[in-house]
Structure formats: structure tokens, C-alpha cells
Amino acid sequence: MEGTSPQAPVNAGTGERTVQYHTGLFGGKDSPTLNNLKKVTITSSSESARVREDSKDGEAPMFHLYVDVLEVFTTPNSFRIADVPTSHAGAFSQKIADNYADMFQLDHVHNHH
Secondary structure (H helix, E strand, O other), rough: EEEEOOOOOOOOOOOOEEEEEEOOOOOOOOOOOOOOOOOOOOOOOOOOOOOOOOOOOOOEEEEEEOOOOHHHHHHOOOOOOOOEEEEEOOHHHHHHHHOOOOOOOEEEOOOOO
């Protein structure tokens, strides 16, 4: 996630108030690293997707999600842009990845007939 924010300190190199959160890291291939991959299960008691073996292109269900970007800063690890404007796959990136995990909610499903 990258952008600018009036709450970020001025970046000495660019003169802008930049925000950069790079979580990266997937456990490592040849040597161990942090593993910031998250498996997210999105459930709904009222929505279902109909998938048929004979479906043609464009007939697959479409899932509409709500994504609450503010979750990046709140749950379970609360922090402020002013305090942590950048994180590049270091130890703090794990806290950001933990926050990403609950930012998605299913709104509805479009089933094609």
C-alpha cells in the first residue's frame, strides 16, 4: 500500500509526505523469513454461489467484497501513520499483515444463469 498523507512526516528524498507499507515475505525459499501470507475465509449465512460444471466463460459467480482500508491501522495492531509512515518487509510488516487479514467482508454474490 502506497500513497501520501498529511499525517506522514516529509520524506527528505522526495519532499512529499509519503506512506509505504510493503508486507512482502512469505516464509522464504532458501532461507527462512517472516511469513506474512494470510489465509482469509469469507463466509455468509445468506449468500451462496452456484457453480456448474458446464459453465461458460463469463458465467462464473462474481463476489462483491467490502474492503475496510482503515483496518490496516486498527485491528489487532493499532498504529498511526505519523508514528509509522513506512514499513518495508521488516518486523513491523507482520503487524500490518495481521491487520489486513480482517479487512474483507462479503457484500453479495452475482450468480449467472
